[in-house]
Amino acid sequence: MPRSASLNEEMRAESRQKILAAALQVFAEKGYHGATITEITRRAGVSRGLASYYFPNKHLLVGELVDAYLDGVAAIIDVPGTPDERLAAIIDGVLRGLVGNLPVQGVILGLVVQPSTHRIFAEVEARKEERLRELEDNLRGLFERRGAADPALEEVMLRSVLEGVIYKAVVYGPQYPVERVRRWLYGTYGLSPPATTLSGEEPQPVGRLRAIDRGF
Template identity: 85%
Template structure:
């Protein structure tokens, strides 16, 4: 019996996701240059031909990974409520995602900043210019609603601070005090103190940050 079109589509989508998930793993372990399509294919459990059909080269894999990442960034601002509630939701969305997917954040960050893959990031960012502009405008409207003197600068600074937090968390791994930084951001923006933690556990005291050779 022939498979239905919807089942075929579902299987294709599943195969693509397996390949992308495997690519993230291999990029995390071996870096962009050390990763091979052969290893990604083996890790995904699919045939080389199928992987090459969807992603003929690593460039296209990086393009798709960064594309999905930017979609996630843009989606974070889509929270309802007052300007203060939205700001708290954005902070929690970014930091909560960081706690859940620290290795993924590290891979994406490396792909964004590496000279060999940064042009791919620039291509994807240009392709998504309209949606990213909506994100920027949404944040600027949020800060205007909070009475900011220069909403554009506030938008740039919020994104810069959050991206800096992501960078430091990637460098220092689980020892980075995400929850304490979250509370600092709440105080800095005059938001009510959060009643719960993002992880559901009380954070350990802040220590001295030192990089580890054991990774994440």
């Protein structure tokens, strides 16, 4: 009995997601240049031909991953509530991503800053110009309603601080004091202290951050 069109579509979507998930794993372990389509397809459990059909080269794979990342960032910004509630939710959304999936953050960060793949990031940003402007305007409007003298600068600084936190967390891993940083951010923006932690555990004292040799 032939498969229905909806089932075929579901299987195609599942295959694409397997390939993208495998690409994240391989990029995390071997970097962009060390990763191969052959290794990615092996991890995904799909044929080389199927992977090449969806993603003929690594360039397109990276573009898809960065595209999904930017959509995720935009989704974090689109939260309801008062300006203070929204700002707290944005901070928590970013930090929860660190606590829940640090390797993905590391891969995306690497792809964005590496000279060989930064242009791909720029291309994706250009394609999503309208969505990114909406994101920026959304944040600037939030700070305007909070009474900021320069909402545009506040938007830039919030994103800069959060991206710096992501960078440090990627470099130092579990020893990075995410919960303490979260409380600091709440205090800096005059928000009520969080009632719970993102990890479900009490924050540990801040130690001295030292990089660990991870073998790559």
